Amino acid sequence: MTTDSDLINLYSTRILGLAADIPHRTRLSAPDGTSKRRSPLCGSTVTVDLALDGDKIVGFGQDVKACALGQASAAVVGHNIVGRSEAEVQTGRDQLFAMLKSGGPTPDAPFDGLEVLGPASEYRNRHASILLAFDATLDAFVDARTSKSA
Numbered sequence: 001m002t003t004d005s006d007l008i009n010l011y012s013t014r015i016l017g018l019a020a021d022i023p024h025r026t027r028l029s030a031p032d033g034t035s036k037r038r039s040p041l042c043g044s045t046v047t048v049d050l051a052l053d054g055d056k057i058v059g060f061g062q063d064v065k066a067c068a069l070g071q072a073s074a075a076v077v078g079h080n081i082v083g084r085s086e087a088e089v090q091t092g093r094d095q096l097f098a099m100l101k102s103g104g105p106t107p108d109a110p111f112d113g114l115e116v117l118g119p120a121s122e123y124r125n126r127h128a129s130i131l132l133a134f135d136a137t138l139d140a141f142v143d144a145r146t147s148k149s150a
Helices: 004-010 013-019 068-080 086-102 112-122 124-149
Strands: 033-038 045-053 056-065
Touching: 013 068, 013 112, 033 124, 045 124, 056 068, 056 124, 068 112, 068 124, 086 112, 086 124, 112 124
Parallel strands: none
Antiparallel strands: 033 045, 045 056
């Protein structure tokens, strides 16, 4: 059973600090790919714009309307996303998913700052919000490929 002190500990000072410091909060004016993802359970949303050079992210914008956990995740992603390929983003997302769902290790660098969200593994109703920044980014890669081939 979750107690009030468990929730207070979950929303640590570090998580709240990350939530207050989300980078790349300005949407891109001419993105190569865009995606908006919503968590149906809590209603959190993240919209991502990507500018790509080949397979690497060179521009990133995000609009984050999520709980503090989703915001903290978006902050870590945002601080480390420029210069990453789709494969690197997918690996970070898969590692975060494993950490939350099955007690897997902290994601590898550059997304190792997500370790702060380890205590959220016990709060399954928050997992979708925590994954939104990755999911929207991966969808934006798909949108960029679709737009390029159209």
